Amino acid sequence: MLLEIKNLQLDFATPGGSTRVLHGVDLHVERGEVVGLVGESGSGKSTTVRAALRLYPQSASCTGTVNVNGENVLTCGEDALHSVRSREVAMIHQDPRGSLNPVRRIGDSLTERLVHVLGVDKFAARAKGTELLRAVGLTQPEKRMRQYPHEFSGGMLQRVVIAAALSSEPQLILADEATSALDVTTQAEVLSVLREAQRSRGLGMLFITHDLHLAAAYCDRVYVMFKGRIVEELEGNNLFAAAREEYTRELLSAVPSLKGQRL
Amino acid sequence: MGKGRPAVVAANKVSFDLAPGESLGLVGESGSGKTTVARMLVGLETPDSGSVEIAGRDRALNRRGAAGRKERAAEIQMVFQDPYGSLDRRLSVSQCLGQALKLQSPLRGDELQRAITELMNSVRLEPRLLSSFPHQLSGGQRQRLAIARALASSPKLLVLDEAVSALDVSVQAQILQVLNEIRAERGIALLFVSHDLAVIQEVSDKVMVMYRGDPIEQGIVSDVLQNPQHDYTKLLISSVPGLGWDPDEVMARRREFDLLQSVR
Structure with missing residues (x-):
């Protein structure tokens, strides 16, 4: 089991006492699975996904277990946590400009993990970085390595972030609306690259999206969350047909679909 | 535009009309x-x-x-x-x-x-x-x-x-x-x-x-969506996630389309 979250409860400290934001979340991701x-x-x-890397304020109190590759992230030591965050798991956020240092060249941001975490030699890292940029569909990758983030469009930057996430060959990718800002053809291109990594080396993915058609078409299993709880778990290709919970059905009915598109 | 680069035509010959409420x-x-x-x-x-x-x-x-x-x-x-x-x-x-x-x-x-x-x-x-x-x-x-x-x-x-x-x-x-x-x-x-x-x-x-x-x-x-004429419109419609959508297939079609464009 790659990721296993059990009975996760999270309370945020607020001036008027504490507020519970997660009420016992259970979910799991197997190797090679897209969830x-x-x-x-x-x-x-997002709170659930961030908790998988112990990313919450220190004032928050968290109970339950979050196992990444058998290591309990909530209780493990700093070294183990560092290894989980830098090697085993990669996270992709919706806004790529927030994940890249604006005054560093793309190539430096891209190879950072390889050089500093995995100890790969600089030249080898650059070669791999260039290769990854090509794999995510960027033209002239050698030139791109020397450019700065402001020279890129949002779609191009998001592909850089995805290339950076794949660079250290993580076992689990946490994608928080990673392709929501991309147009449909670019989105397909990026997802195809991620799927290739999933097939070839058993990469697992936890995929947050508001596009329910995408969730149905791309994910093996889909969890539906409402007010800090998982209310339903469905097979991706059965998302629209098998939903039983009232909330899921309401959510599905709010989705605009292309006419002629079958649900 | 600027710095000696050739001018880019960002929008070319765009025409449309709209009635009130349209x-x-x-x-x-x-x-x-x-x-x-x-x-x-x-x-x-x-x-x-x-x-x-x-x-x-x-x-x-x-x-x-x-x-x-x-x-x-x-x-x-x-x-x-x-x-x-x-x-x-x-x-x-x-x-x-x-x-x-x-x-x-x-x-x-x-x-x-x-x-x-x-x-x-x-x-x-x-x-x-x-x-x-x-x-x-x-x-x-x-x-x-x-x-x-x-x-x-x-x-x-x-x-x-x-x-x-x-x-x-x-x-x-x-x-x-x-x-x-x-x-x-x-x-x-x-x-x-x-x-x-x-x-x-x-x-x-x-x-x-x-x-x-x-x-x-x-x-x-509805006409355009159900009966698209241009290859790009077809590509765009087939890229929308839905039943039977496959990112690999969309990517292959996209490459094919770009290739055709560069030949023209």
Whole structure:
């Protein structure tokens, strides 16, 4: 089991006492599996995913277990946590400009993990970086390595972030609306690259999205979250047909679909 | 443009007409020129040539001076993707709407309050939010406020640039409903820029597909979606996730299409 979250409860400290944001979340991701997490804003999707890397304020209190590759992230030591964050898991956020240092060249950001975490030699790292940029569909990768983030469009930057996430060959990718800002053809291109990594080396993915058609088409399993709870778990290709919970059905009915598109 | 580079034609020979209450969707990938078209209409970019007529009166696009801009603002308003960036965070909801209203008409006191309440009603913002500030509002509420502010000048045309792209589906559905009501009740025409075909279909009668600055296909939404003529439109429609969608297949088709374009 790659990622296993059991009975995760999270309370944020607020001036008027504490507020519970996660009410006992259970989910798991197997090796080579793409798992979707859907729900409206504020339902706790991002909080759950961030908790998998112990990314929450120190004042928050968290109970339950989060196992990444058998290591309990919530209780393990700093070294083990560092290894989980830098090697085993990569996270992709929605806004690529927030993940890249604006005054560093793309190539430096891209090879950072390889050089500093995995100890790969600089030249080898650059060669691999260039290769990854080509794999995510960027033209003239050698030139791109020397450019700065402001010279890129949002779609191009997101592909850089995805290339950077794949660079250290993580076992698990946490994608928080990673392709939501991309147009449909670019989105397909990026997802195809991720799927290749999933097939070839058993990469697992936890995939937050608000596009339910995408979740249905791309994910093996989909969890539906509402108010800090997982309310339903469905097979991706059965998402629209098999939903039983009232909340899931409401959410599905809010989705605009192309006419002629079968649900 | 600039630095000795050859000039880029970002939007080329774009033509369309809109009746009151009618809505045109503008779709295309990033860099296709759809946002440039929207920005030209509200005066954020200056076109090299072309004209715009509103209600039969010529409205030169490159007008200078405060009076000219104000006159255009009374007829064309824009709503952006990120309301947090386009709202003044030091103004409460009522201040924000009050200011926008006063720009166009000398309303005061009760009259002004009534006009503010009416604007809030038309986008279904609860009256209790009157004294809230942008950071206290949810994403959906902020976008409603941005729409209400745009409506303050009673424009004839509302330009929306990816206005619902950042919102989750249930909130998105509510905003689309509000837009359709505005269209029906106030007769305001919409230019709806989006990369999402499914959303355009919900809120538009007509659609224009742009590719690398050129409008390549234009028509009634259902006609274009069900019977696309241009290869790019076909590619775009098949890229939308749905049953039987396969990213590898879309990518292969995209490569094939780009190859064909480069040969031409």
